[in-house]
Amino acid sequence: MSLKAKRELNSDLNLTPFIDLLSTLVCFLLISAVWLQVASMDLKQSHGTDGGAPTEKAAVDVVLGKPGVATVILKMGTRTLNRSEIKAASTPELVLELQKKIIAYKNLPAMKNGNIESVLVAPHADVVHGDMVKVLDGFRLNGISNIGVKPSAGEK
Numbered sequence: 004m005s006l007k008a009k010r011e012l013n014s015d016l017n018l019t020p021f022i023d024l025l026s027t028l029v030c031f032l033l034i035s036a037v038w039l040q041v042a043s044m045d046l047k048q049s050h051g052t053d054g055g056a057p058t059e060k061a062a063v064d065v066v067l068g069k070p071g072v073a074t075v076i077l078k079m080g081t082r083t084l085n086r087s088e089i090k091a092a093s094t095p096e097l098v099l100e101l102q103k104k105i106i107a108y109k110n111l112p113a114m115k116n117g118n119i120e121s122v123l124v125a126p127h128a129d130v131v132h133g134d135m136v137k138v139l140d141g142f143r144l145n146g147i148s149n150i151g152v153k154p155s156a157g158e159k
Contacts, residue, residue, distance in 0.1 A: 060120040063108065067126040067138065071097055077108050084111070094134040098141040105145045121149035 064076040071092060077085040089104065091097035109119060122142045126135050135152075142150050 061118065063105065063119055063122045065101070065122060065124045067124065067130045067135070069127060069129055070134070073097060073101060075101065075104050094137055098137050101138060102141050102145060105142065119147055121151065122147050123151045123153050125153040
C-alpha cells in the first residue's frame, strides 16, 4: 500500500469564519428589525403636492411674533379669507386665544364643511421652544392633525 491510499478521512474545519459571519448577520437583523417598525409609521405632510387638480382646502397660517403676539391667516386654496392679530400677556392666554380663533374660523359661513385641513406655524426667532409646543398642542386639541412648522429668519 502506498501513502496516497491511506489518506486520513478526518479533517479539521475552521469554524471561526462561520461564527464571525453568523454573529454579523444576527447583529444586522436585530438592528434592521427596529427600522422596520419605524418605516411603518403613518405620517402626513401638512403642505405639499398632491399631484392632482388644486382643491379648495381650508388652511391656517400662524405667524408667532415676539412673545405674546401671533398673526392668524385663514386661507381657502390660494385666497385669504381672514387675517387677524392676537396679543396676549402670557403663553397660556395666547394658546387660549388661538383656540378661540380656530373655533371661530370653523364656524364661518365661508367654510363649507367647517374643517381646517392644515395649520402651518412660522415662529419668530425669539419664540421659546416650550411655548411653540404649547401652541402646537392647542391645535392638536382642536382636531387638526396636519400641523407643520415653517422655519423663519425673524429679526432679534
